[in-house]
Amino acid sequence: MKKLIILALVLCAQSSIVAQPLVTSNTFGSMSARQLGPATSSGRITAIEALYLPAEQGRPMDKRLCIYVGTAAGGVWKSKDNGTTFERLFEKEEYQSVGAMALDPRHQDSVLWVGTGESNCRNSVSIGGGLYKTTDAGESWKRVGLEKVERITKIAVNPKNPDVVLVAGVGALWGDSPDRGLYRTTDGGKSFTKVLYVDEKTGCSDVAIDPENPNIVYATMWQFRRKAYTFSSGGPGSGFYKSTDGGATWTKLTKTMPDGDLGRCIVAISPSKPNVVYAMLESKESGLYRSVDRGETWEKRSNAVSVTARPFYFSCLYVDPFDENRVYRPSFQLGMSNDGGKTFNGFNYGGGAHPDHHALWIDPTNPQHLLLGTDGGVYRSVDRGQSWVQFRNLPLAQFYHISYDFEEPYNVFGGLQDNGSWLVPHRVPGGGIQNRNWEATGWGDGFTVIRDRKDPNIIYFESQGGNAVRRHIRTNESRSIKPYEEEGEKKLRFNWNTPITQSPTNNSVIYLGSNFLHRSTNHGDTWERISPDLTTNDSAKYNPENSGGVTADNTSAENHCTIYTIAESPLDQNIIWVGTDDGNIQVTLNGGKTWSNKAEFLPLSLPKGTWVSTVEPSRFDKMTCYASFENHTRGDMTPYIYKTTDGGTSWVRLMSDSLRGFAHVIREDAVNKNLLFAGTELGLFISIDGGKEWARFKGNIPCTPVRDIQVHPREHDLIVATHGLGVFILDDITPLRSLTPQAMQNDLTFLPARTSLIRNESGFQEFGGSDEFYAPSPNDNAQIVYYLKARHMIGDMKIEILNTKGDVITTLPAGKRKGINRIGWGMSMKPPKVAVSQNSGGGGFGPTVLAGEYVVKITKDDKTYTGKVVIDYDKRSIHTREARKANFDAMMRCYALIERTAYAVEQLTSVRDTLTARIPNIASPEIKAKTESLVTKFDSLHKTIVAKKSTLFADTEPQLREKLADIYGDIAGFAGMPSADQLRRVTNLEKKVTECEVQLRTWFAKELKELNDAMKKPGLGVVLPITKEEFDKTES
Amino acid sequence: MRIAISCVLCWSALFIAMFHCSSSAQTLNDVLTKHYAAMGTVENIAKAKSCIMSGRYVNSSGSWKKPFRMMLSGGKVRSEMDVQPGIMSVTAFDGTMAWNIQPWSGSLEPQPMNKSAQMNLALNSELLNNDLLSYKQKETRLELKDKEEIDGSDCFKIVAYRKDGVIREYYLDVDSYLIVKIVTKMTVDGEEEESTTYYSNYRKVNGVMLPFASESQWGGGFFIERYDFTTTINESLFSMPAKPQPKPATNNGM
Secondary structure, three states, X not given: OHHHHHHHHHXXXXXXXXXXXXXXXXXXXXXXXXXXXXXXXXXXXXXXXXXXEEOOOOOOOOEEEEEEEEEOOOOEEXXXXXXXXXXXXXXXXXXXXEEEEEEOOOOOOOOEEEEEXXXXXXXXXXXXXXEEEEOOOOOOOEEEEOOOOOOEXXXXXXXXXXXXXXXXXXXXXXXXXXXOEEEEEOOOOOOOEEEEOOOOXXXXXEEEXXXXXXXXXXXXXXXXXXXXXXXXXOEOOOEEEEEOOOOOOOEEEOOOOOXXXXXOXXXXXXXXXXXXXXXXXXXXXXXXXXXXXXXXXXXXXXXXXXXXXXXXXXXXXXEOOOOOOOEEEEOXXXXXXXXXXXXXXXXXXXXXXXXXXXXXXXXXXXXXXXXXXXXXXXXXXXXOXXXXXXXXXXXXXXXXXXXXXXXXXXXXXXXXXXXXXXXXXXXXXXXXXXXXXXXEEEOOOOOOOEEOOOOOOEEEEEEOXXXXXXXXXXXXXXXXXXXXXXXXXXXXXXXXXXXXXXXXXXXXXXXXXXXXXXXXXXXXXXXXXXXXXXXXXXXXXXXXXXXXXXXXXXXOOOOOOOEEEEEEEOOEEEEEEEEEXXXXXXXXXXXXXXXXXXXXXXXXXXXXXXXXXXXEXXXXXXXXXXXXXXXXXXXOOOOEEEEEOOOOOOOEEOOOOOOOOOEXXXXXXXXXXXXXXXXXXXXXEEEOOOOOOOEEOOOOOOOOOEEEEEEOXXXXXXXXXXXXXXXXXXXXXXXXXXXXXXXXXXXXXXXXXXXXXXXXXXXXOOOOOOOOOEEOOOOOOEEXXXXXXXXXXXXXXXXXXXXXXXXXXXXXXXXXXXXEEEEEEOOEOOOOOOOOOOOOOOOOOOOEOOOEEEEEEEEEOOEEEEEEEEEEEOOOOOOXXXXXXXXXXXXXXXXXXXXXXXXXXXXXXXXXXXXXXXXXXXXXXXXXXXXXXXXXXXXXXXXXXXXXXXXXXXXXXXXXXXXXXXXXXXXXXXXXXXXXXXXXXXXXXXXXXXXXXXXXXHHHHHHHHHHHHHHHOOOOOOOOOOOHHHHXXXXX | OHHHHHHHHHXXXXXXXXXXXXXXXXXXXXXXXXXXXXXXXXXXXXXXXXXXXXXXXEOOOOOOEEEEEEEEEOOEEEEEEEEEOOEEEEEEEOOOOEEEEOHHHOOOOOEEOOHHHHHHHHHHOOOOOOHHHHOXXXXXXXXXXXXXXXXXXXXXXXEEEOOOOOEEEEEEXXXXXXXXXEEEEEEEOOEEEEEEEEEEEEEEEOOEEEEEEEEOOOOOEEEEEEEEOOOOOOHHXXXXXXXXXXXXXXXXXX
């Protein structure tokens, strides 16, 4: 028995040890991705809440608008300064898609409810995972419940008792769910009760509480379903309900409502006259309806397109806080009525805002002041929507695909939901990336964008449904290159997100997928069909014309039985892999002559017919291919990633518990075949062991959907396309390639980094205010990278940089966090010692080192570790290595002169000041006179070395010290050959320094010696200048 | 046999549950007690009348290293940095007012500082005798929150709600019980301010574990070489000096 207990304990202990994965999110330490934007296009906004906060206690007139913005898949953002700047909240939460927000009316300054899961139920919408609450204005969040409600569309807080909150759960988009419905809490979120439920197909699409009598509540129920190939809005489950007991019980309203099935319906109550209630009712008689008797009877007021458009996508309605007849209906444009919904403004009302509107905030203190949430970010109007200003600081772009070119700096290309196609340089010389650095290259919903490697003047982009375009950069002329069906043939089927790719082995070849694979060798002018229909060609799954339900909606979003992903093997032009949205994974080994469907060989762990989201042939073995699959369109959010090493005959699943969210993309590293990257709906994941274990990368990338990933083969950057927060770049993944289990066992292990380049780029001057998003360029410092097994706390830890001679040329603060530490070294030596002066400057920086290898020594308590850092020059530089060496030598000449001058001044002033202090005590008039004379000489020399003190706006005549600093700075400012004038100047100054030194030595040897000899007799003691050894020991 | 195995599993489960309870249900007092034990003879801090810390300020890339000294004495603080030989910046708080000398502004004239600086310097004056040590005496309310992960490692989080309205979050390493990070939050004239400092390189001085590195979240910071608890500090150093008087002209240039 005893043995059994011990055995059980041992087994328990072992199992807990085994359960600890070697690589976790913390392994990546300080590696952090740069968010590039764009904020100029911004992205879809789903909710806006705002409140005025007093700026200072006791000053009620000092107030600022605090704005919360809920986004499609980029979390919650907050501005505390009227929208001038925003900060990203909600970063640690697992779901970044926001469906609804509501402030607690009694604690507006601190309590905000956030319902996750957007309910603008388009094909590409993300997912949520419950209701969150902050009680500290967004600093921390707690998930309070409704975890299984996939989408929350409205939160209504009882204005008289904020512990009572009603939450409309639209619920699952892609399947039945018993968790949908209207929920109520009466204890501030501690518990919830489902108070209105119809069936597993019908969710709650809106709820509104009467502000005057909170017992009166309206709610709408919506029967709907999206499938990969169709969408249906409406059915017998839909309905309009009213409660008179605060939501406990409900009555379905039918009187004077439209006949037949309802679709999605929304409701808004007039805050000023709550008996007036508006509703947009999707039905055969879709339109805006009004009740003036608290919902008992209804009158149809309008069926204008701005009211009835796409109810599944435009799902909000607002009434002016003071005027019960002014109604706002955000849809394609901001529909506004001033006559109780009878007439609406024209389609062209209001200028400049992005179309497609999903949220509106009306200032309760000034209804002219509006904040509008669109598919392209947030806009502000101060004239009730006649004109708009965009907030240019919300990088919420929803990318589908990403690519790069080989320019220097390289450009990143990608297409965005709702916002066309864009490119941006990955770095901006001398500064950071701003909105203006983003360049639009295409229109519509954007997807793949590729720069032609053979002719970089050409860019391919597309809009939804395979509308591929070739654009000529120089002339900005575009040509449609979408393949046509043959005469008499059925229409080709193009996915919403049609794949286009360029051959990795032949720059003349591009591929495009419909239900066939098309190949072009003339930039898309003509296409050769190189496959049969590679899909299941299931006619039951191809009928987009009938999609939409009560309101027809056919935008190619439901196109199905299409090719979704294409990749040619980087090792063999004849091997091409294709994945389809209906579960086929096809491969040809002969350039398209014959095809083999490998779907039948996929393991049983993968549900049959699962959408193939990426095919990724290996760079290391031509029979190896990775594939990601996603089944969320059938309600299955499981990540599925597989690998074959035999051309598709057998597959192994690459999975660990930490991999979460349905998988959009799998990529293999360009150098280390065991280093894999996966993008899922819930973030970026990395595996260093070929996919056995995965860890989420958390360095500045929250759990936002990651749709595409690329490794730049020249820069070794990981480029990440998110569908909610734009592009991220993780600069230099070289360290990850050497992160082995062995390396992670050591207390400290150096990891290699890419060669650091010395760039000599000037900055620029601009004062653009604070209201624009700004992304940093990559850190140009040399990167010293090491892995720490545990945080360093006790004992000293520092970094020293040594040259090849073993001299310490500088020291750096060490990173001490657990995991990977990246420390930047500015590639400069320590600065020279400068002459004492009350003037600033004087050469307070060290010269940039020469290219080469430098030793890095880390001291950690009583242990030392040695690594290296490699430095080279920017390849674009106009300077030869010889010129750089000449520059460095000139710098070092100046460096030495500055230090010689500092030493001379130190000698001079120390002797002078000692003598000066003695003068009052010297009894002998002769010695006193000699002392005064020598002090005067020192003073006069000092004035030729160091300028008298300058002030900020009044310089003095520069002397030797300042002249040396100037020439030192001038030579440093240009990395090439110093000019003849500069060298002559150095020579002349060198003469001056030498003259000073000679003069000093003469005075020390003669006058000071005589004085010292004379002073010996009165017992005053000798005065000696500081020695060079003593000077060298002083601080710089 | 089946019964025996289930007994074993029950005992094992109980053991694991107990272990988890004991590790997770720490009270504020438990954490503070262990923190004090990790620090050493903390009474020595309270006993010390003054402290001079000297070392260097180093920026994150190591290109800017400047000698600095910080003097603490009875709620007063003075920091000096040798910007370059002959130029020293000074920031000080005399218990009532904050002032500084910023030579790079082109003036050596001392200037009074605003309320924000005053509050920050008042906090600096408590650098060693922080809220975790002085909370009873200063009627500061401490609260132990859920553990938080700081830079990949778990930390205890203790929030100090001070009577002056300042909120300070102390993060203690779960292994060493030493302070890893302090986040300071305050509202001054309507502006919310937040600052974060990381502490490391602990060594024992005068019987107490003290940090020899205090860095910002962006890297770089103060690297202390010496704590001096014995040298008496001239109290006048904390007071704002009078404006420097122009020197009288002399004939011999002296």
